[in-house]
Amino acid sequence: MSQKIAIIAGAGPAGLTAAYELLKRTDIHPIVCESTDSIGGIAQTYNYKGNRIDIGGHRFFSKSDRIMKWWFNILPRQGSPAADTVEKGHEIEYAAEAIVEYLCPACAKAPVGKPECSTAPTRRPAPNPELEDDVMLQRPRVSRIFYRKNFFPYPIGITLTVAKRLGFFNTAMIGLSYIWRHAFSLKDETYLDAFYKNRFGDRLYRTFFEAYTEKVWGVPCSQIRADWGAQRVKGLSLKRAVIHAVKDLLSSDFKKQQEKRETSLITRFFYPKFGPGQMWEKVTEQIKACGADVRMHTRVSGVHMKDGKVTSVTLENTATGETQEVVCDYFFSTMPIKHLFGMMHPRPDSRVLEVAEGLQYRDFLTVGLLLKKLHVQEKGKLPQTDVPDNWIYIQEGGVRVGRVQIFNNWSPYMVSDRKNTIWIGLEYFVNEGGDLWVMEDKKLIELGIAEMEKIAMIRREDVLDGCVLRMPKAYPAYIGSYTQLPVVREYVEKIPNLFLIGRNGMHRYNNQDHSMLTAMFAVDNIVSGRTDKSNLWEVNLDDDYHEEKKA
Secondary structure: OOOOEEEEEOOOHHHHHHHHHHHHHOOOEEEEEEOOOOOOHHHOEEEEOOEEEEOOOOOEOOOOHHHHHHHHHHOOEOOOOOOOHHHHOOOOOOOOEEEEOOOOHHHOOOOOOOOOOOOOOEEEEOOOOOOOOOOEEEEEOOEEEEEOOEEEEOOOOOOHHHHHHHOHHHHHHHHHHHHHHHHOOOOOOOEHHHHHHHHHOHHHHHHHHHHHHHHHHOOOHHHOEOHHHHHHOOOOOHHHHHHHHHHHHHOHHHHHOHHHOOHHHOOEEEEEOOOHHHHHHHHHHHHHHOOOEEEEOEEEEEEEEEOOEEEEEEEEEOOOOOEEEEEOOEEEEOOOHHHHHHOEEOOOOHHHHHHHHHEEEEEEEEEEEEEOOOOEOOOOOOOEOOOOOOEEEEOOOOOOOOEEEEHHHHOHHHOOOOOOOEEEEEEEEEOOOOHHHHOOHHHHHHHHHHHHHHOOOOOHHHEEEEEEEEEEEEEEEEEEOHHHHHHHHHHHHOOOOEEEOOHHHHOOOOOHHHHHHHHHHHHHHHHHOOOOOHHHHOOOOOOHHHOOOOO
16 A cells, blocks of 8 residues: 655645654655745744844744644753853753654664664753754843834833833823723724724724734724734733733742743743744754655645545646646645635635635835944933844834844844844835835845934944845735635535645734644644544634643
8 A cells, every 4th residue: 555645835834843743643755845945934044144034033932832842852942051141141941951752763863882763752961052053042032112212011011111101191091091991892893903992992002003003914903803913912901911010020930930921921932043944944854854755946836636635736846847746645735825726626616716816915024234233212311232122113103114123132143243243134014016025125225224223223334234035925914805714714624635724824823833733733633533624723713722821
C-alpha cells in the first residue's frame, strides 16, 4: 500500500506546524509548498546586513500549554543572561534545564559513546544565549502610545500620570463618558465603534482608538466588524486596565503572575534569539531531516477534485514556470481564500466564488532605519537617545506611520552592532498597489525619516542606512464579504480531506499560536477519524483558554 501524501500550501506557522504534527503522529508524507524564498510567512525574520526585521512583532506567549511546550521543545528557554540583561536591569526567570523530545532520530544528536539516536525526551542544561543560538529568550514587554509628544501606556488605563498628560478636565470627561456609556450601553455591537465605546466610553474611544484603527484598516470603524476587536482585546476594558495598574503598584508578585492576566496585559514574553523566523527555520530543518519535502519557489496553481474530495494539486515553479500535478490524500491550505477558490476544478458554485472574491485584505510594509541613536523629544523632558519599548503606537496626526518597532529591545541579537546602533522598523498599513506600495524604496526611506523627524523621534543626521520590506495580504480584513464567510465554511465542511488553517487560510486575524492550533486540531481530526471541522473554526472565537488560563 503506497504512503499517503498531504500537500500543504504555505510555509508559515500553520503550514509548518501541520507538517510537524503529521510526521510526529501519522505515517502521512507532507509536501510543503512555499511560493517565496522565505520561511515563516508573516512570522519570518528578514535579515538586512546582519540587522533583522520582525514583520509586525511576534510575542511568543500563549494561554495554551500545548503551544508553549511545543515552542520550548524547538527552542529551549534560556538558562543564563543575554547580552543586554545586566545593563538593562531585566528580571529574568532562568530555566535550569531543557527537556527536548526529538521528532525523529535524524534530529537527535547522539551522546558521546552512544552511536544510536533516540527520540526519547532528553535532559540537558538550559542554553546560554551568549554561547548557543537555539534558545528562547524571556523579554520584558513595553508597549506605549505616543500622542501629543507624550507617552501613554498601552493598553490605555487611567492613572495619575496619564491624567496629568491628558489634562485633568479631559480625564474627568473621559471618566464621565465611560460611566455614561456603562449605564447606557449601545445595544448593537455589530461594528467596531460600538464595541470600543461600550468598553472604554465615547471620549476615550475618540482619543485613542478611532484614528489609529482607521489608519490600520483604511476604513471607518463603523464599517469594521466587531469580531476583530473581540479577538484583539477579549475581556479588556477601561475598568479592568485600571484594576491591573493599581495591583501592579501594590504587588510585584501580581505583576509577574501572567497567568492571571489578559493576553494584552502580559508583562513578559518569550522570543527566539534571532527573531520569530528562527523558530520556523528550525522547524523546517527538523521536518526535512525527518522526511518532509519542503519546496521553495513553489506555488499551488490548481486544486483538482473528484467525488467530493481533493485528488491532486498542480504545483508551479515560480522561477521556471514549470508545472507538476501531484496526487494527494489531504490538502492543507494557508493561502488566501480568494486565491484557493479561484483555482479549484471543478469550480465551486457562483455564490461561494462571489464570497471568496469579495474578501478583502490589508497589506503591510516596514521601513527599516539604522541609527546612531534615537532622539525622542517627550514634552517637558530632555531628548532620549534610547527608550525601552518593543513597539510604539504612533497616535500623532499628520503622519502615516502606524507603529515603530525597536528591534534592540526585542532581542540584542537582532542588531549587528547593538552597542553603537539602534535598529528600528517603521510600520505602514497599506493597500497593495496603493501609493506607498508602489513608491520607490529610496523615497519610502526618505518618507520614514521625514515623518520620524516630524514627530520628534529621530534626527536625520543620525541615520546610517535603511531598507524596505513589503508583505502582501498580511491582515485579513473584517470588511467586504466577511459576513458571508459561513458560506465558504459550509462548502469546505463537505470536502473531508481539505483543511483551511492559519490566518489567511481561514480569513481570521489569528495570532501565531491560534494559527498553530488550527493546524494541530486538523491533524487531531485526521488521527481520530473526526470529519466535523468545527473545532478549527472555534479557535480564537469562544475558547476561553486562549485568554484565561485554565487549571
